[in-house]
Amino acid sequence: MDRVAFDRHELSVILSLYGRMVAAGEWRDYGLSMLRDVAVFSVFRRTAENPIYRIEKRPKLRNRQGMYAVIGIDGQILKRGQDLRTVLRVLERKLIRSVE
Numbered sequence: 781m782d783r784v785a786f787d788r789h790e791l792s793v794i795l796s797l798y799g800r801m802v803a804a805g806e807w808r809d810y811g812l813s814m815l816r817d818v819a820v821f822s823v824f825r826r827t828a829e830n831p832i833y834r835i836e837k838r839p840k841l842r843n844r845q846g847m848y849a850v851i852g853i854d855g856q857i858l859k860r861g862q863d864l865r866t867v868l869r870v871l872e873r874k875l876i877r878s879v880e
Contacts, residue, residue, distance in 0.1 A: 784819040784839055793864050794821050794835055797871060833871065
């Protein structure tokens, strides 16, 4: 069974943001799921709760809305697109606010 996975470059981009958010005290833990249709990087404020954000990669949506998406705790899609760095900017804005 083939699974969708983040490649090394994608994980580097995600973990760079993750490290900055941990340093700012915003995020505490993460989980990684690699399924048949989607790869998910889940972000947690505390270990025992639901993820506050999910970063998803869905290759089947590559030619439509874009294969990357950031999804909030309520299931709302915050940003979707073809470029991972561009999609993650929606979370970087929150980092800028938390530092001010």
